[in-house]
Amino acid sequence: MRACLSLEAIGEDAIGHLRLGRVRCNAAIPGSADAIIGSVAEWQRWGVWTVDDRDNPIREVYGHKDYSRANRMGSRGVTVSYMLEPGRYMVKSPVSWRKTDMYICAVTDDGRIVRERSI
Amino acid sequence: MNAQSKRMLGISVLTASEQRIAWTFDNFECICVSFSGGKDSTTMLHLVMVEAIRRNRKVGLFFLDWEAQYKITIDHVQRCFDLYANYVDPYWVTLPFRTVNAVSQFEPEWICWEHGKEALWVRDRPPMTISDEAFFPFYSYPMTFEEFVPEFGRWYGQGKSTAIMVGIRAGESLMRWRTVTNSHKHMLDGQLWTTWVGDGTYNVYPIYDWKTADIWRYAGKTGTPQNPLYNLMYKAGVPLHNQRICEPYGNEQRRGLWLFHVIEPETWGRIVARVNGANTGALYSGERGNVMGNGQITKPDNHTWESYVMLLLSSMPSATAEHYKNKIAVYLKWYRDRGYPDGIPDCFDGDTAQKALPSWRIVCKVLLKNDYWCKGLCFSPTKQKSYANYLRIMKNRRTKWGLI
Numbered sequence: 001m002r003a004c005l006s007l008e009a010i011g012e013d014a015i016g017h018l019r020l021g022r023v024r025c026n027a028a029i030p031g032s033a034d035a036i037i038g039s040v041a042e043w044q045r046w047g048v049w050t051v052d053d054r055d056n057p058i059r060e061v062y063g064h065k066d067y068s069r070a071n072r073m074g075s076r077g078v079t080v081s082y083m084l085e086p087g088r089y090m091v092k093s094p095v096s097w098r099k100t101d102m103y104i105c106a107v108t109d110d111g112r113i114v115r116e117r118s119i
Numbered sequence: 120m121n122a123q124s125k126r127m128l129g130i131s132v133l134t135a136s137e138q139r140i141a142w143t144f145d146n147f148e149c150i151c152v153s154f155s156g157g158k159d160s161t162t163m164l165h166l167v168m169v170e171a172i173r174r175n176r177k178v179g180l181f182f183l184d185w186e187a188q189y190k191i192t193i194d195h196v197q198r199c200f201d202l203y204a205n206y207v208d209p210y211w212v213t214l215p216f217r218t219v220n221a222v223s224q225f226e227p228e229w230i231c232w233e234h235g236k237e238a239l240w241v242r243d244r245p246p247m248t249i250s251d252e253a254f255f256p257f258y259s260y261p262m263t264f265e266e267f268v269p270e271f272g273r274w275y276g277q278g279k280s281t282a283i284m285v286g287i288r289a290g291e292s293l294m295r296w297r298t299v300t301n302s303h304k305h306m307l308d309g310q311l312w313t314t315w316v317g318d319g320t321y322n323v324y325p326i327y328d329w330k331t332a333d334i335w336r337y338a339g340k341t342g343t344p345q346n347p348l349y350n351l352m353y354k355a356g357v358p359l360h361n362q363r364i365c366e367p368y369g370n371e372q373r374r375g376l377w378l379f380h381v382i383e384p385e386t387w388g389r390i391v392a393r394v395n396g397a398n399t400g401a402l403y404s405g406e407r408g409n410v411m412g413n414g415q416i417t418k419p420d421n422h423t424w425e426s427y428v429m430l431l432l433s434s435m436p437s438a439t440a441e442h443y444k445n446k447i448a449v450y451l452k453w454y455r456d457r458g459y460p461d462g463i464p465d466c467f468d469g470d471t472a473q474k475a476l477p478s479w480r481i482v483c484k485v486l487l488k489n490d491y492w493c494k495g496l497c498f499s500p501t502k503q504k505s506y507a508n509y510l511r512i513m514k515n516r517r518t519k520w521g522l523i
Contacts, residue, residue, distance in 0.1 A: 002146045002307075004280040004319025064305045064315050068269075081318050083146075083280060083307060111148045111280060 001111035005082045007046045009065065010094040013074040015044055045094045048082045055104050055119075057090050090119070132329050133337065136163075139312060139325040140170045140284075146307070147282040147321070151179030151210075151275050153268075154199070156192040156346055157364040158334050160286035161199065163326050165343040167284055168203050179275055180207040181283075183216070183264060184248065185366045186231040187241045187390055189383055192364055195346040197245070202344065210271075211248040217261040217503060219491050221370040222404070223396030224439050227491040229368060230261045241389040263503055272320040281320040282313075289327050299327045331360055351382045368394060370490060373411075376401040412487030416480070424465045424479035431486045439491075444523050445513040446493040447482055451522045 009015075025033035049057035063080040070077035084107045093101045102119040128135060143150060152167050154160045164180070171178050180203065182196055200209055213232055220229040232240065232250070244250050252258055257270040272283050289296040298314065305315035314322040326334075338345045352362045355378060365372050367379070367390060376397060380387035391397045407414035418427045428447075432440045454463050454477045466480040485495040492500040501509050517523065 001148055002280045002319075003148075004276070004278060006278065006318050066317050068317060079318065081315075083319060 001109065002083045002085060003107045003111045003113045005048065005084055005091070005113060006079050007048075007063075007082075007091075007093045008076070009046050009078040009080050010097060011045065011075055012065070012070075012078040016074070045092060045100050046080060047092050048084070049090045049092075051088050051090045051104065055088075055090065061089070084113070088116075132326070132333050135328065136166055136325045137170070139310075139323070140167055142310075143282045143284070143323050143325070144170055144174055144176065146280065148279040149179070149276050149281040150176075150284065151181055151272070151281065152207075152284045153286070154180055154182045154196070155286075155364065156182070156188075156196040156199075157286075158338075158345060158349060158362075159288055159326065159329075161195070161345055162329075162334050162337055162343075163284060163286035164199060164203075165337075165341070166325065168206060171203075171206050177206055177208055179210055181210040181271065181275075182212065183267075184211060184213045184231075184245070185216075185218075186213070187367045187393055189348055189364070189379075190242070190386055191348045191351070191383070192346055193242075193245065195344070195348070198344055209247075210275075211245070213244045213248040213250045214252060214255075214258060215261040216267065217263050218366055218368075219370060220368040220394050220396065221373050221489045221491065222368055222376070222400030223394065224435050224489060226395040227439055227442070227489065229394045231366075233261070239389075239393055241386065241393055259504065261503070263500065265500065266502065269316050269320075272316055273318050276318065276320050279319060281318075282323045283316070283320060285322050285324055286326055287324055288329050288331075290330055295327075299324055335359075348382070352378065355381045368397065368400065370488065370494075373400045373404040376404060409487055411489070412484050416484055416487055418483070424483050428479055428483050428486060431483065441510075442491070443486060443493070445510070445517070446496060446498055448513070448517045448520060448523045449498075450477070450482070450493075450496045452516075452520050455522070 022033040025036070048061040048063065050059050050061065052058055061082050061084065063082040066079045066081060067074065067077075069079070086107050086109050088104065088106045091101075091103055091105055093103075095101050104116045104119065106114045106116055108114060130138075150167070150171075152160070152164050154164055167178060180200065182200075184193070184196075196211070200207070200211065215230050215232045215234065217228050217230050220226055232244065249255075252260060255271065255274060257274060258267070268283075272281060275281060275283075287295045287298065289299045299311055302311065306313045307315070307321055312324045312327050314324075316322055337343075346364065348364065349362050353359070357375075357378065363372070363375060367373070367376055376390070379390050380401065391401075403410045404413075409416050418424055422430065432443060435443070451463065459477065463477040463479060466478045467476060481495065485493055488495065492498055
């Protein structure tokens, strides 16, 4: 059974601008944004990844963004929902503008999410 | 499944639906059946309950009672709730909801179970139904059904993976076909018969590929209870594919108003007294032409379509006219900025008053149809709680645009 995990994507608007800026810079001078900004993934403060036996992230799980309760800017209230199959995952979840909660969790066969350890 | 074409799977629609339902039970923690008492949702309910009973799992059973409904339908709904009482969490909702009344310009919307109109209600609230407005924390008086349903899904799931089973069929209408085959929507595991609606909630359409004949074949072969109203509709001469059960006064639904006095005369008396224009709707909704805006429409010879629109607006109650003017202003502004700087044409060759090209004739058709939310001009309903704000904003914008 799937488990549903919802995170608030705090600062979603800034990440959106960053992505757009990166594409434009790279289009103008290939590779320039990669050199200056780096990967967007480094800036992204939320996400869910499948992990291997040593808890190294393997693949990012796709989540649905819901803007229905977001503020006008899209900086708060944007939620990202993940439908997780049984298995182990690394979760990166912002709890405030400054703090991010990172942990390893397992989804059980009956669809429960069990937090294993913080990172 | 290829969204562009049908592909036969080599199995019956019944087997395919059973597989979809089993998959849903495998993947979702919470399951709720959206039930209307109609033939499709009844069939889906029976199919879902077979799987629920086999797995010994409880599912939610949601029914929104529109007050103005056939007694036969309500009896059928009660029978279904009783039949599966041990395996369902019942949500028979009798809260006030605002919806369209397409048979009157004086009362373009009506509220079922409205406060202060208890004496006019078509019938009393059945016992054991949800009538307490505090029961759902997200409910506000009088929200629309469209606002309520996604919130209900979220509330019911409480953050868990939730499937709302919806008994629509792609063969019913082009919009429903699009709902299922839209490959750009968010779905689960690429299954086109699922649609993500928020958080962990998905709409699931397990009988999307059934035809009307399949529904009746299933009822006939399994002997599961169906709504006996359809037998009466058949006797009244309604073709099999036109038999529908839903709220009575909507834009499409008003065509079935005449059936009330044929099938349930005792209910008809209260249906007429309940809202303005019900009798007119029953008399003329089936007519083509200017009476209800169905099919080809005509204008007086001494008018252009634009001047005819102005004439129609001037004949409306002021609140309704203002509502339409707001919508028309946005429509005109949209096309002024997109290729029609001198205004939209009055009509054009081959104009069938469809949405593809703008014209005053289309606007006229919307007014004649009492299309209150102007779906014919590609608008969607304004949220109820934002409507007062919308009016204020539109007043300023219309002054600025100077269009209508």
